[in-house]
Amino acid sequence: MLNLKHLAYAFCMFVIAQTVNAQLGFSHEIGVIAGPVQFRSDFGSRNEGETNFGNMGIGVGIIHYINFSYRADCNCYTTDTYFNDHFKLRNEISWNKTKLNHLGQWVGPDNITPDADRLRAQSGVAKNLDIGTQIEFFPLSIRSFQAFGYRFAPFASLGVHYTFTSPEAYTTYGNGNVYDETNIYSFWYFDDSRLPPVPSGEVRQYPIDDSQFSLWSIVSSVGVRYKLDKLSDLMLDVRWQYYFSDWVDGLNHELSFNKKNDWLVWVNIGYIYYLD
Structure with a gap:
C-alpha cells in the first residue's frame, strides 16, 4: 500500500538523521505525542463553532529531538552559546485522521430543501501522514x-x-455516487453568484476529489515542558498547521466564504525520554 511505502521511507530518513547527528556529538531525545485535532476545511462554514468543534479527530506521532546543549560522545555540556542553550531541533513522524460532516446553519432543522438533504448526506475523512522538522526556541x-x-x-x-x-x-x-453531480450541493458545481466566474470556454472544476497526493505544509506551535525526572519530561503542545492546498479534505467548492486552504489545530500531550 502507498502509506506503508511512506512509512518505510519516513523511518529510514529518521534513522539516517539520528546517525548523522550522533556523529556531531549532540545528545538525543525521543518521545510520543497524541491528542485531539480540529480540522478546518470546506465542510460547513469555517467560522461556525458547531462545524469547527463537530469536525474533530485524533493525531498521534513519534518525535525526536537533537539537544545542542549536551554532548553524547563525552557525557558533558557543549560550548555555552545562546543557540546551544535555547534551541532544539525536532524531527517528527505523525498521523492524523478527522471524520468530516456538514454542520451548522446550512443543514439545520429548518432547512428542508433538496440541497440541505445533499449536504446532510455527504461526509468525508481527512487522513494525513507527516514527516518534518521544526526548530524549537x-x-x-x-x-x-x-x-x-x-x-x-x-x-x-x-x-x-x-x-x-x-x-x-x-x-x-440518491444513488450514493459522490461523483454524480445530481447528488452534491448544486451551488458547488453550477454557476452561481457566490462562485467566481468561469473563463469563457472552460468548465467549472468538479468540487470533489479523493485522490491521494503529497504537499508541503507550515507548522507552528507553542507549548511547555514539565520536568519529571533527570531523563524524562511531559509536554503540552498546541499546533497550527497550514497546508498549501485546499484539497486535503477531498473537497474544494470555491464558495467565497470557504476559499482558504485547509488547516488544523492540534492539542497534544507528549512524553519525552532523554537517550543520552
Missing part, C-alpha cells in the same frame, strides 16, 4: 531546566512538514 535556559533549576520550560516552534494525504468522500444521497 526555549526562552529559558535548557541547561538550567535539565539541572532542575525550574520545572516548567515554555517553548515556541516553527518548521516545515511534507504531508502525504489520503482523503475520502462519501454520500448517501
Whole structure:
C-alpha cells in the first residue's frame, strides 16, 4: 500500500538523521505525542463553532529531538552559546485522521430543501501522514531546566512538514455516487453568484476529489515542558498547521466564504525520554 511505502521511507530518513547527528556529538531525545485535532476545511462554514468543534479527530506521532546543549560522545555540556542553550531541533513522524460532516446553519432543522438533504448526506475523512522538522526556541535556559533549576520550560516552534494525504468522500444521497453531480450541493458545481466566474470556454472544476497526493505544509506551535525526572519530561503542545492546498479534505467548492486552504489545530500531550 502507498502509506506503508511512506512509512518505510519516513523511518529510514529518521534513522539516517539520528546517525548523522550522533556523529556531531549532540545528545538525543525521543518521545510520543497524541491528542485531539480540529480540522478546518470546506465542510460547513469555517467560522461556525458547531462545524469547527463537530469536525474533530485524533493525531498521534513519534518525535525526536537533537539537544545542542549536551554532548553524547563525552557525557558533558557543549560550548555555552545562546543557540546551544535555547534551541532544539525536532524531527517528527505523525498521523492524523478527522471524520468530516456538514454542520451548522446550512443543514439545520429548518432547512428542508433538496440541497440541505445533499449536504446532510455527504461526509468525508481527512487522513494525513507527516514527516518534518521544526526548530524549537526555549526562552529559558535548557541547561538550567535539565539541572532542575525550574520545572516548567515554555517553548515556541516553527518548521516545515511534507504531508502525504489520503482523503475520502462519501454520500448517501440518491444513488450514493459522490461523483454524480445530481447528488452534491448544486451551488458547488453550477454557476452561481457566490462562485467566481468561469473563463469563457472552460468548465467549472468538479468540487470533489479523493485522490491521494503529497504537499508541503507550515507548522507552528507553542507549548511547555514539565520536568519529571533527570531523563524524562511531559509536554503540552498546541499546533497550527497550514497546508498549501485546499484539497486535503477531498473537497474544494470555491464558495467565497470557504476559499482558504485547509488547516488544523492540534492539542497534544507528549512524553519525552532523554537517550543520552
